[in-house]
Amino acid sequence: MKKYDILVIGSGGGTKLVTPPSKLGYKVAILEKDRLGGTCLNRGCIPSKMLIYPAEILALASDADRFQLDIPGPFRVDFKSLVQRISATVDSDSDSIAPAYEKNPNIDYYPFEGRFVENKVIQANGEFLTADRIFLAGGCRPFLPDIPGLVGTPFMTSREALRRTELPKRLLIIGGGYIGLELGFAYSSFGSETTFLVRNRMLSHEDEDVVNAFEKSFRKKHDVRLGTTVEKVEYDSGRFRLRCKAEHSEFELEGDALLVATGVRPNTDWLDLHHTQIRTDEKGYILTNEYLETTAEGVYALGDITGKHFFRHSVNFEGESLFQSLYVDKKRIPVEYPPVPHAVFTHPQVAAVGKTERELISEGADYISATNPYSASATGMARRSEEGFVKILVDRKSRKLLGAHVLGDEASNLIHVFILLMTMGGTLDDLLKMIYIHPALPEIARNAARKAREILAS
Structure with missing residues (x-):
């Protein structure tokens, strides 16, 4: 069994506990089965904002006549080149991380899945690893609703939507949260005929005045079906057909692409936590105290996998706080959150x-x-x-x-x-x-x- 000072699972927010402590002489193991950099870099906030910014330019230009500007149209986008540029940029950033780890004698990078075999023992690609402290920053993945017919169809989640190089003519979106709205806004700006199917309200966790005003504004330029549930999904010959139910009606919609953005679920089921004393809540999120300690001694959790704050800026704060308290101050100090903000990059x-x-x-x-x-x-x-x-x-x-x-x-x-x-x-x-x-x-x-x-x- 290999022994480390620190073992980190997840290379998104978890990176705050990899390189900084290694520079102080601590031996660190980092496990990441996907691309290095986590959700934010590879399939989240960074590529999505790179896609949204040009969409925002188009949205502003579409209202140019309000400023007595006559901008010739129609607007055209080289969507394939745009997505390829975005993907190449984030891939380059991601690919630069491993060489940096390899040059650091205090970091061992394991490009494998890590699963617990007991409280502080992780198995990765046949090897057994342990550490004085283990940090779980495994994040979340898209939640898939139990809709008959959905499984087995070529629907998109946010991961696929950020890598798709063909602009769909008609895009159907299930979900009214920030992920579906941001990506749907971008696709709509680039020319897709887009329909949002929202079970209740859009951005329902925001202040009520914001929800009301946002819906009023957003629906002026987008087809939004509030109070709608999708009863069945069918796919045939490149076409999706959705059977939908609203309060007083039933209807069908067709499109050549479907984006499912109905929330996230924690990746705790990939960790074999049943071999440990680490407890989770009813949704699978890891329970932690004010020190971000789990119910297993020496094991911590941070970021999305704890279900507290679902932002890269919040997990960065958590990782920096843990590094400061445990490896700089060397004291057991509670993580005290300042006000945690958020934003939705729609128009x-x-x-x-x-x-x-x-x-x-x-x-x-x-x-x-x-x-x-x-x-x-x-x-x-x-x-x-x-x-x-x-x-x-x-x-x-x-x-x-x-x-x-x-x-x-x-x-x-x-x-x-x-x-x-x-x-x-x-x-x-x-x-x-x-x-x-x-x-x-x-x-x-x-x-x-x-x-x-x-x-x-x-």
């Missing part, structure tokens, strides 16, 4: 940090809500923004922000004003001490803060 964009109003109401919080539209700002006037807004939720007594929600242009950038304020424990008054560049998007955040101050003073 319009959505971004948020902190609580939704729905959550505050359920908690009985004493708060006020203030909303300011993009249009009530100089830069909003320049952009002719019709639907964007900033909404902030403020504690009535402390005047601290409890949550912030943005819908509109560059929401993923604008939200950082509020991320910093909340992280630093600042108040509404701190937000209003700044001098804001005029005219710039952050002025919309300031205007929302001014409204909140007026409400608190009344």
Whole structure:
């Protein structure tokens, strides 16, 4: 059996516990059965945003007449070359990781699946490995709904959708979360006739005002069927046929491509956890405490596989926190999360940090809500923004922000004003001490803060 100081399963967020401790002299084993770099680099946030950015350019250009611009059309995209460029870029990044590991005498890279045979013993390609500490960062994979006829058809998940080089004429999408919406928006912008089949609401975990405004905006340019379930999938001669049921009707849809984006499931079933004392919840996510320790001594879990936060930026934070506490400070320190933000890169964009109003109401919080539209700002006037807004939720007594929600242009950038304020424990008054560049998007955040101050003073 080979013994290490550190053994990491998963090369996405898990990389934070590979190279940094190796530079301090620790012997590290990294196991990854797929491409190095994890979901984000290979089949997630990086290639998807590389696909979405040109789609956003097209979306903006499609509204050019609002600015008295006559841009000749129709727009055409070399979709095959675009996808090939994206794939080549991320593959190059992924391929550069193994040589770096090979040059490091303190890192052993195992390009194999790792499964537990007991609490701290992993079997990989016939070898048995152990370590003082084991870190599980195995992530998640697409969840497939139990729809009759789906299995065995050439449907796409996000993995295939990011590598497909042929633009479908008609794309059907099952799901109303951020993955389906982002990819569907991109395909639609490039010319696919796209239909979204959504069981309940779109982006249902967002603040209610954002959900309502997003649906209203998104449905102006996309075919969205809310309250719809897919009863059966058929495939024949390159065509998908879906039998669907809505509240008051049943109907069929046909398309030459199908994207299934109905959530994710943890990869814990690949680890043979039944050979260990590591416990999971009813959905299969690994249970951890405030130190990210599992129920087996010396075994930690981080990232998507714990079911807490499903973002690369959050697992990066977790990995960095564990490295700092365990290998720099050498103390058992709880992982204390600052406010964890997120964004949806559709058109319009959505971004948020902190609580939704729905959550505050359920908690009985004493708060006020203030909303300011993009249009009530100089830069909003320049952009002719019709639907964007900033909404902030403020504690009535402390005047601290409890949550912030943005819908509109560059929401993923604008939200950082509020991320910093909340992280630093600042108040509404701190937000209003700044001098804001005029005219710039952050002025919309300031205007929302001014409204909140007026409400608190009344």
